[in-house]
Amino acid sequence: MCPVCGHSKFTAFASGYDYELETCGNEWHFVRCDDCEHSWLNPRPHESTLSVIYPPHYYAYDYEGRVNRFARMGKRQLDKAKFKGILKHLSRTPKNYLDVGCGSGRYLHHMHSLGLERQSIYGLEIDAAQTARLAEEQFNIINCRIEDADLPENTFDLITMFHVLEHVDDPKVVVEHLFRLLSPGGVLVIETPNIDSLDARLFSNTYWGGYHIPRHWNLFSVDSLRRTLEDSGLQVQAHRFQTGHSFWMYSFHHMLGYGVGWKRMAQLFNPFKGLPFLLGFTALDLVRSKLGFSTSAILMVARKSEPLT
Ligand SMILES: [Zn+2]
Secondary structure, eight states: OOTTTOOSOEEEEEEEOOTTTOOOOOOEEEEEETTTOOEEESSOOOGGGHHHHSOTTOGGGSHHHHSOHHHHHHHHHHHHHHHHHHHTTOSSOOSOEEEETOTTOHHHHHHHHTTOOGGGEEEEOSOHHHHHHHHHTTOEEEOSOGGGOOOOSSOEEEEEEESOGGGSSOHHHHHHHHHHHEEEEEEEEEEEEBTTSHHHHHTTTTTOGGGTTTTOOEEBOHHHHHHHHHHTTOEEEEEEEEOOHHHHHHHHHHIIIIIIOOHHHHGGGOTTTOHHHHHHHHHHHHHHHHTTOOOSEEEEEEEOOOOOO
8 A cells, every 4th residue: 555645546656675775685666656646665574674785884883984074065065054954944953853763973963063952952863872972962862763752742833854754654643743842833744765766767767866775665746745744744845866876876786786796886976985076077067956947856845824813
């Protein structure tokens, strides 16, 4: 059944392997809903295998340590621009902030640098090893899944969740939970891969980096993400497209390494090593998003309505 609209008919459209981390040898399949065109991995890895498909060196857990220094500086500038755009949608200065999937806490630090006290900043991250330092720095750190988090309802003025929704079991349950945590008038910002992007279409059979097989379980379009948020009671304010340079890189990496068999050439497209191409794809997506084209990362801003006074 479609996790977004509940429709029972769906069609197979892509399949592939864990090209990125090679944690398992299974072939996995994506299907697409015949009604709303939302896509999901079907079937999925069993819960008992999560520690295999998310090994300790999983990059999201060690971004700061592995990525090139110049790429890290560039990423910081992109983060700054991203938050500037987000904060425009808030009707008041946020009194608190929650980042779901905070990793090593770069967004927590960014909000602190904008003037928010550490005791008003919350980070949720499954892997406790990543957040030990953040807890020492007096940020509020919770180490569990968002569905299990015991956080106060009707509280948060700003919640961000960047590249997490595509990993969760049931996106609707997660968004409904976040809706309850938001304060009246509070804003939820979600960033997730865009199945309708140019690179997703070019590499749609198997090699698209955004598939992130078998760790991405739900792939959204602008329409299916909007529907997920609105069905939970949120009002969508805006959406924009962010750079999807890593997906371009991985798409070429997988195609060259596994499709053509040029393993050494493929390394030039490893986002952690191939700086020239990384810069090139970042520039390409920055220009494309400014011109109104859809890149492979959707950022959507939604608000919880305020009661009438
Ligand atoms: Zn559907």
